[in-house]
Amino acid sequence: MGASVIDTRGLTKRYRGGQLAVDGLDLTVPAGSVFGFLGPNGSGKTTTIRMLMGLIQPTSGTARVLGHPMPRASRAVLPHVGALIEGPALYGFLSGRDNLLRYDAADPVADPRTRRARVEAALERVGLAAAAAKKAKAYSLGMKQRLGLAAALLQPRELLVLDEPTNGLDPQGMREIRTLVRELAGDGTTVFLSSHLLDEIEQVCTHAAVMTQGRLIAQGAVADLAAGARGRLVVTTPDPGEAARVLKEQGVADVVAAEDRVTGEPPERDLAEVNAALVTAGVRVRGFVVERASLEDAFVALTGEGFDVAG
Ligand SMILES: Nc1ncnc2c1ncn2[C@@H]1O[C@H](COP(=O)(O)OP(=O)(O)OP(=O)(O)O)[C@@H](O)[C@H]1O
Numbered sequence: 001m002g003a004s005v006i007d008t009r010g011l012t013k014r015y016r017g018g019q020l021a022v023d024g025l026d027l028t029v030p031a032g033s034v035f036g037f038l039g040p041n042g043s044g045k046t047t048t049i050r051m052l053m054g055l056i057q058p059t060s061g062t063a064r065v066l067g068h069p070m071p072r073a074s075r076a077v078l079p080h081v082g083a084l085i086e087g088p089a090l091y092g093f094l095s096g097r098d099n100l101l102r103y104d105a106a107d108p109v110a111d112p113r114t115r116r117a118r119v120e121a122a123l124e125r126v127g128l129a130a131a132a133a134k135k136a137k138a139y140s141l142g143m144k145q146r147l148g149l150a151a152a153l154l155q156p157r158e159l160l161v162l163d164e165p166t167n168g169l170d171p172q173g174m175r176e177i178r179t180l181v182r183e184l185a186g187d188g189t190t191v192f193l194s195s196h197l198l199d200e201i202e203q204v205c206t207h208a209a210v211m212t213q214g215r216l217i218a219q220g221a222v223a224d225l226a227a228g229a230r231g232r233l234v235v236t237t238p239d240p241g242e243a244a245r246v247l248k249e250q251g252v253a254d255v256v257a258a259e260d261r262v263t264g265e266p267p268e269r270d271l272a273e274v275n276a277a278l279v280t281a282g283v284r285v286r287g288f289v290v291e292r293a294s295l296e297d298a299f300v301a302l303t304g305e306g307f308d309v310a311g
Contacts, residue, residue: 003030003031004028004029004030004031005029005030005031005033005065005066005158005159005190005192006027006028006029006035006052006063006064006065006159006192007027007028007029007063007064008025008026008027008048008052008061008062008063008064009026009061009062010024010025010026010060010061010062011024011025011026011027011048011051011058011060011061011062011063012024012025012058012059012060012061013044013047013048013051013056013058013059014059020214021044021047021214022044022047022048022051022058022214023044023213023214023215024061024215025044025048025061025215025216026216027048027209027216027219028219029190029192029207030190030207031190032185032188032190033185033190033191033205033206033207034181034182034185034190034191034193034204034205034206034207035190035191035192035193035205035206035207035208035209036193036194036195036200036201036204036205036207036208036209036222037049037192037193037194037195037208037209037211038194038195038196038198038201038208038209038210038211038295039194039196039210039211039212040196040212041196043211043212043213043214044211044213044214045163045164045194045196045211046085046086046163046194047214048211049085049161049163049192049194050085051063051070051071052065052070052161052192053065053070053074053078053081053083053085053161054070054071054074054077054078055071057071065077065081065159066080066081066158066159079109079155080157080158080159081157081158081159081160081161082149082152082153082155082157082159082160082161083152083160083161083162083163084145084148084149084151084152084160084161084162084163084165085161085163086163090136090144090147090148091136092135092136092137093135093136093137094135094136095132095133095134095135095136096123096128096131096132096133096134096136096139096143096147096150097119097120097123097132097133099136099147099151100119100122100123100147100150100151100154101115101116101119103151103154104118104119104154107154107155109155110154110155118154118155119154122150122151122153122154123150125150125153126146126147126149126150126153126180127146127176127180128143128146128147128150131143140173141168141169141170141173142169142170142172142173142174142176142177145165145166145169145173145177146176146177146180149162149165149177149180153184157189158189158190159189159190159191159192160184160189160190160191160192160193161192161193162181162191162192162193162194163193163194164193164194164195164196165177165181165193165195166178166195166197166200174200178200178203178204181193181204182204185206193205198294198295198296198299199296201222201295202222202226202294202295205222206221206222207219207220207221207222208220208222208225208295210225210299210302217302218298218302222295225295225298226292226293226294226295226297226298227293230265230266230290230293230297230301231266231290231291231292231293231297232263232264232265232266232290232291232293232297233247233252233263233264233265233266233271233274233288233289233290234261234262234263234287234288234289234290234291235247235261235262235263235278235283235285235287235288236260236261236285236286236287236288237260237262237278237283237284237285237286237287238260238284238286239282239283239284240257240258240259240260240261240262241257242281242282242283243257243262243278243283243285244257244262245281246277246278246281246283247262247264247274247278248264249277250267250269250273250274250277251267251268251269252264252265252266252267252274253265253267260286266290271288271290275288
């Protein structure tokens, strides 16, 4: 296997109605990464995932998964990929364990002799061993999502593809899934997950790609993406009005004063001089720092607008 687990070139999907859902995507997902596929609703994430999994044909461009072309090599590739797309299909009247037994029995490449052991291991893996005998309809949404993950983990996988795995979950359910994703990645599985939540990607992922309107606007290590954006200068002071005036004079752009915090874009010049100017003007400075840029800062810098999750 090469260094990338997913590789697309010019991947494009135009739906029959004429909607250009994915537009010339060049995506590279390094092996071993937890890769966040970030974009607002409708930006083309699910369409991309469906092309990667060979569920729909691209209009143009190519996609390689685990080194093989998709959808042509679906049969060779998909047994090595665990996928959770659009929520798991569960039988409510069956227990969690029986759901997995049934799911595994429907898999032509699954070995029936190891079925019970693999089901127990998967239940254990996602923390459902104690609730395995309960009917699935009595499960919380988070437990259902974990059962879906267990189904994806019945076989050893090189790649896990999770489409919005925390969508609709309460904060506790979200935490459980995020912890699980980190653990799975710790085992060496490459995890590709889509999300419209910036902070989720920042908390869980090593790498990310950012989509808007079917186009990729950035990809790389999360730390590098954030570093590409400049952090904000934050001055803590009981004299915010005066501080804001001096900072503007010193070339600080986009100055925002709120209570005892005045923030702005750091200027090119030496920050020691900016600080000295504040003090000379009689501003009482309690704190003077440049806060590390977040992925959100990077997004705003790239698009010139806020991260809009409406839709
Ligand atoms: N089967 C389809 N036929 C026509 N247009 C579609 C189809 N599926 C999706 N689209 C359109 O393609 C665009 C991208 O949709 P897609 O579902 O890939 O985005 P997404 O980023 O996954 O959003 P969401 O998180 O809401 O699923 C949207 O404008 C959507 O309306």
